[in-house]
Amino acid sequence: MTTGRTLAKRIATLSVAAGMIGLLGGCATSGNPKDPIEGFNRAMFSFNEGLDTVVIKPVAKGYDAALPTPVKTGVSNFFGNIADVFIGVNNLLQGKVQEAASDGARFLVNTTVGILGVIDWASDMGLEKHDEDFGQTFGRWGVGDGAYVVVPFFGPRTARDTVGLVLDVKADPVANYSHVATRNTLLAVRVESDRAGMLPADKVIEEAALDKYSYIRDGYLQRRRNLIYDGNPPRESED
Amino acid sequence: MKWLFGIVAGLALAASVNAQEIAPDALIKSVTDDVLDIVRKDKDIQSGSTKKAMDLVEAKVLPYFNFTHMTKLAVARDWRQATPAQQKVLTDEFHTLLVRTYSKALTEYKNQTIDYKPFKMQPGDTDVKVRTEIKQPGGKPIQLDYYLEKPDKAWKVYDIEVGGISLILNYRESFANEVRQGGIDGLIKSLQAKNKSGETVAVKK
Numbered sequence: 286m287t288t289g290r291t292l293a294k295r296i297a298t299l300s301v302a303a304g305m306i307g308l309l310g311g312c313a314t315s316g317n318p319k320d321p322i323e324g325f326n327r328a329m330f331s332f333n334e335g336l337d338t339v340v341i342k343p344v345a346k347g348y349d350a351a352l353p354t355p356v357k358t359g360v361s362n363f364f365g366n367i368a369d370v371f372i373g374v375n376n377l378l379q380g381k382v383q384e385a386a387s388d389g390a391r392f393l394v395n396t397t398v399g400i401l402g403v404i405d406w407a408s409d410m411g412l413e414k415h416d417e418d419f420g421q422t423f424g425r426w427g428v429g430d431g432a433y434v435v436v437p438f439f440g441p442r443t444a445r446d447t448v449g450l451v452l453d454v455k456a457d458p459v460a461n462y463s464h465v466a467t468r469n470t471l472l473a474v475r476v477e478s479d480r481a482g483m484l485p486a487d488k489v490i491e492e493a494a495l496d497k498y499s500y501i502r503d504g505y506l507q508r509r510r511n512l513i514y515d516g517n518p519p520r521e522s523e524d
Numbered sequence: 525m526k527w528l529f530g531i532v533a534g535l536a537l538a539a540s541v542n543a544q545e546i547a548p549d550a551l552i553k554s555v556t557d558d559v560l561d562i563v564r565k566d567k568d569i570q571s572g573s574t575k576k577a578m579d580l581v582e583a584k585v586l587p588y589f590n591f592t593h594m595t596k597l598a599v600a601r602d603w604r605q606a607t608p609a610q611q612k613v614l615t616d617e618f619h620t621l622l623v624r625t626y627s628k629a630l631t632e633y634k635n636q637t638i639d640y641k642p643f644k645m646q647p648g649d650t651d652v653k654v655r656t657e658i659k660q661p662g663g664k665p666i667q668l669d670y671y672l673e674k675p676d677k678a679w680k681v682y683d684i685e686v687g688g689i690s691l692i693l694n695y696r697e698s699f700a701n702e703v704r705q706g707g708i709d710g711l712i713k714s715l716q717a718k719n720k721s722g723e724t725v726a727v728k729k
Contacts (some may be wrong), residue, residue: 316704317697365664414664482664485632493625493691495718499698504689511688516667521693 320433320502329435330498336438337480342487345480359403360478364459365414366395366402371456375417379425387412416512419456420449424513433502441505548672548679549643551588552654556638559584563633570631577627585626590673590680591619597683598695599711602703610708617715618695624722625691636660638668650674 320326349357373388391407391414399406408414423445424430431444442450454460459475462468494500510518546554559580563569568576595615596603606614641655651673658666671683683692702711 317701361664416664485629485634488632489625489629492628492722493621495695495698495702495714499701500694503694503697507689507694508687511685516688518688521690 319430319506322432322434326433326435326502327498329437330501332437333435333440341476341480342484345477345484348477349481349484357478357481360474361482362395362399362405363402364475364478365405366392366399367458369395369414370458371453372415372417374456375419375422376415378422379417384415388415418446418449419452420446420509421513423449424509430506430509433506441501443506443509446509546679547643547645548652548670548674549640549645549654551672551679552656552670552681553640555585555588556656559630560633560638563630570633572631574624574627574631577630578623581623581627581630586623588679588681589622590675590682591615591622593673593680593682594618594622594692597692599699599703600696602700602708602711606708610712613712614708614715617712617719620719621715621722622691624719634660639665 317323352360369388369392373385373392376382376385376388391412394407394410394412395402395405398404405414420443428445430446434442434444434447436442436447436450439450459468459471462471490497490500562580562584563577566576566580569580592611592615595611595618598618599606599614603611637659639657639659641657643652643654645652651671654670654672656668656670658668660666666687667685668687669685670681671685672679672681674680683690685691699711702714706713
């Protein structure tokens with residue numbers, strides 16, 4: 286548990302530091318009320334982009350090219366199965382009992398029949414995969430977004446989702462696994478598996494964005510809004 | 525001669541009824557199936573030929589897009605301060621950018637399949653949402669929704685949402701920012717520069 290706690294603490298410290306630097310650099314903004322610490326965020330964004338270009342993306346490309354699709358599917362399912370436990374907990378916290386029960390059933394079926402989650406039988410059985418986290422739970426409870434923050438290593442968040450992220454990491458069975466070498470390997474594989482899944486989006490974003498920073502920021506904010514409403518947010522006004 | 529007129533009139537009537545009867549969900553399905561069929565067979569598009577994908581999009585998809593509405597949504601309140609001439613240039617440039625983006629997405633197509641969600645519509649509706657989902661081996665399904673309107677005879681798409689992200693509304697903040705800094709002409713210039721840089725990349729490929 287100690288390691289998980291340290292990791293969670295580290296994120297919290299980074300976020301506080303982020304907030305402080307943001308306050309200091311408060312004048313470097315374009316006046317977007319959702320993004321009051323834009324100067325800091327842009328700096329962190331380039332830091333994350335640099336890290337991605339030099340390390341994470343090349344490895345993800347290798348991973349994507351080297352492994353056959355069934356293996357990649359298995360890896361992604363394995364981590365998805367672990368995540369289902371806390372997706373269920375968050376559904377419960379949001380009062381969505383039926384969804385939570387379905388998440389529990391998913392975990393049971395996939396862990397046993399699906400051989401530790403490698404095969405996603407539950408989806409074939411019609412138990413839909415959900416997407417929940419603590420940030421969304423807070424959103425459901427009525428906590429507002431707060432300022433947009435680019436968290437080092439983790440990327441875009443809102444202030445609310447940064448607090449959610451600390452809890453997500455605290456509750457994450459992978460990040461809290463006691464055997465350090467295994468834990469680190471699992472964390473690295475998960476990062477690369479997730480990143481590999483995003484590779485096709487990269488080129489499309491490059492093609493689409495006038496300014497990549499704000500394109501990703503506004504996409505993130507839209508996406509979170511959509512998730513909090515479980516895919517059915519009220520439509521934004523015409524102008 | 526009367527019988528001939530009867531046939532011609534009958535055919536014309538049948539054709540117009542047919543055009544009106546294409547429901548929005550059927551339209552999305554037939555266009556998607558059409559396009560994906562071609563992409564699956566086309567080795568050039570699969571290996572990243574944006575140019576060829578763009579031709580395909582121009583021919584098969586564009587007739588069903590309402591670019592003026594899309595541009596209006598993206599430019600939002602600044603649209604009213606643009607002159608008709610500026611509105612036209614904005615629409616043209618945004619059109620190019622969207623076509624290029626959409627085509628790029630097609631070149632990334634592997635072997636995903638599309639699921640069509642149940643669609644409900646009241647008679648007389650002129651603004652609907654058609655929900656689909658992209659299923660990909662080894663990945664989470666992605667929600668892909670189309671917003672359609674029927675201003676007169678035919679249904680047209682005016683917004684697309686991927687995973688809950690509107691590809692049109694996503695431009696609002698950056699467009700507003702461009703207008704704040706350089707006016708409508710500033711936004712036009714940025715769009716033109718973006719489209720030019722896209723061209724050189726496309727040629728290099």
